Amino acid sequence: MAADSPGGLRKFKADLHIHTCLSPCGDWEMSPRDVVRRSREAGLDLIAVCDHNSCENAGAAMREGRRAGVAVLPGMEVCSREEVHILALFDLLEQALAMQAFVYAGLAGENQPELFGFQVVANEENEVLGENPRLLIGATAYSLEEIVHRTHALGGLSISCHVDRPANGIINQLGFIPPDLKLDGVEVSYRIPLGQARERCPLIGALPCITSSDAHFLKDIGRAATVLEMAAPSLCEIGRALRAEMGRGVVV
Amino acid sequence: MKVREMMERFGLTAATGGKGLDREVKGGYCGDLLSEVMASAPQGCVWLTVQGHQNIVAVAVLREMAAVILTGNRRPDEETLRKADQEGIPILIWPQSAYDLAGRLYESGVGKPAAG
Numbered sequence: 368m369a370a371d372s373p374g375g376l377r378k379f380k381a382d383l384h385i386h387t388c389l390s391p392c393g394d395w396e397m398s399p400r401d402v403v404r405r406s407r408e409a410g411l412d413l414i415a416v417c418d419h420n421s422c423e424n425a426g427a428a429m430r431e432g433r434r435a436g437v438a439v440l441p442g443m444e445v446c447s448r449e450e451v452h453i454l455a456l457f458d459l460l461e462q463a464l465a466m467q468a469f470v471y472a473g474l475a476g477e478n479q480p481e482l483f484g485f486q487v488v489a490n491e492e493n494e495v496l497g498e499n500p501r502l503l504i505g506a507t508a509y510s511l512e513e514i515v516h517r518t519h520a521l522g523g524l525s526i527s528c529h530v531d532r533p534a535n536g537i538i539n540q541l542g543f544i545p546p547d548l549k550l551d552g553v554e555v556s557y558r559i560p561l562g563q564a565r566e567r568c569p570l571i572g573a574l575p576c577i578t579s580s581d582a583h584f585l586k587d588i589g590r591a592a593t594v595l596e597m598a599a600p601s602l603c604e605i606g607r608a609l610r611a612e613m614g615r616g617v618v619v
Numbered sequence: 620m621k622v623r624e625m626m627e628r629f630g631l632t633a634a635t636g637g638k639g640l641d642r643e644v645k646g647g648y649c650g651d652l653l654s655e656v657m658a659s660a661p662q663g664c665v666w667l668t669v670q671g672h673q674n675i676v677a678v679a680v681l682r683e684m685a686a687v688i689l690t691g692n693r694r695p696d697e698e699t700l701r702k703a704d705q706e707g708i709p710i711l712i713w714p715q716s717a718y719d720l721a722g723r724l725y726e727s728g729v730g731k732p733a734a735g
Binding site: 510511 | 652653654672674
């Protein structure tokens with residue numbers, strides 16, 4: 368972490384979109400424990416664990432984060448019925464679990480590991496606790512608006528994922544970002560430097576913008592990160608930084 | 620052929636309130652990625668899609684479409700219907716697949732190049 372600036376603000380290096388072995392496309396080595404350890408090695412102060420449509424590995428990552436000295440937020444990469452991917456980020460595991468219950472209620476199908484990949488639930492001691500049987504790679508029955516509304520009702524932040532990408536990015540799926548969708552921000556993939564995001568992706572407009580690794584493999588953690596100037600590594604402070612309130616902000 | 624005639628002929632039902640049914644159908648287009656449809660759909664077409672998001676109305680207005688047809692018995696979002704009524708874009712429902720309806724429309728001459 369950088370030195371304190373006036374007003375008690377500091378710079379936090381954040382990667383708010385990292386998968387674990389719970390995601391069918393996530394590598395087996397992406398255990399919650401090793402994701403956190405690799406994040407610390409990569410110099411990250413703050414991460415969010417965001418698996419596809421589930422947060423069953425977030426608790427283990429949060430506990431490992433307390434041991435390792437990395438702030439870990441629970442989240443999810445929810446797939447809307449328009450097949451747009453959107454992050455739901457929370458402070459507390461209970462909030463994320465409430466979001467997960469909502470997501471599960473709108474998610475049909477069973478995983479076929481040999482087709483889509485294994486969905487491993489593990490604890491912070493790297494022990495396998497089981498496999499998630501749901502079709503986590505699938506799309507929920509909810510519209511983007513419903514997902515954003517529920518995320519906010521539970522106290523979370525909604526960030527539209529990899530908006531520069533053809534696969535499941537909002538601009539590709541829907542042509543443009545619906546102007547009345549109450550997004551807290553958008554994410555560009557590691558392929559675009561954050562400083563060029565608005566120029567390379569003009570449809571982002573004035574929305575707050577971050578970048579993340581979207582890592583599915585340990586080696587990819589930290590390949591993109593966002594520096595946030597704020598008072599603490601909390602969700603409330605991330606919201607202020609995205610809205611550029613009270614001297615907080617995204618450092619580009 | 621007007622939208623109204625097409626509905627009668629193929630058994631399509633309207634989800635919207637009845638505006639725009641006198642629009643002329645000049646062709647057809649299929650697609651679910653709105654960015655691609657926005658770039659390529661021909662003017663005056665009927666657009667067959669499974670997407671019911673409100674952005675389909677803006678795409679239909681932009682490409683000056685005759686109507687949007689939701690295939691596979693999908694229903695549009697409430698906000699989509701409101702915007703479509705506002706813009707006078709009919710949204711129609713087709714219970715089967717896009718392939719099925721596209722085949723019938725084409726066979727009847729919609730979007731089919733004149734023989735010669």
